[in-house]
Amino acid sequence: MAYETALAVLADPTRRQVFERLRSGPCPVHAIAEGLPVSRPAVSQHLKVLKDAGLVEERSEGARRIYSLRREGLAELRDWLDSFWDDALLAFKIEADRTYRHAKGRGDGDDE
Amino acid sequence: MAYETALAVLADPTRRQVFERLRSGPCPVHAIAEGLPVSRPAVSQHLKVLKDAGLVEERSEGARRIYSLRREGLAELRDWLDSFWDDALLAFKIEADRTYRHAKGRGDGDDE
């Protein structure tokens, strides 16, 4: 359910740079913006999207907003990816000739 | 290198549906399009992008093009995701009070 969001959010190169910037630890907005080729408001917008997707979390420290990574936000995406390995392994052998059984008189080895 | 591509390619909902449709086994284009709310040419375009990203592979069978999944295409994305877990685990402890050593007694309960 959230893996789709994570996918969409991390698809943007700049936003991914913001995200990866936080790998080295919590960081205020202006510090993130300094290392990037975009303006600070742009970074703010990206951080909002990332926070909304549960990929980062924000904490106020005086006038500063400290952003940090939330690895939990990646969990569902990781699970989704994992599901391809076992799922494919299984469904492959089972569905191999079921999916297509009609109109397949040719009888060649279709799958691997 | 390719994980960025996979990320961008799988970010689109329709394209992801095309991709997931192939989980159950190899499939010709028209069969994929039938189960989707978009036209067949749209599916063709998505398949082109997916193939270009190494996420599916195509095989000609007469007039039909049979598309099938390439789980290998997901490997780099998976690795990238994995890298967050160990990387964060490590850098976190080290940088924890270095980056922002200013009096940060309160942890957010990350790990020990």
Added chain:
DNA sequence: CCGTCTCGTAAGCCATCACTTACCGTAAGC
């Protein structure tokens, strides 16, 4: 040989979205 089914490609349209500048609230420093 011709009609049909297969599918990819071209051209065009339209929505999404990332980025910009401008502005406003808030917290610390003088």
Added chain:
DNA sequence: GCTTACGGTAAGTGATGGCTTACGAGACGG
């Protein structure tokens, strides 16, 4: 108090890209 640093938000713009219809090319059956 005023000024400066920090950062979120609004409005407007430009480009990316996903979708459509129309067309062309190849394979098969009559």
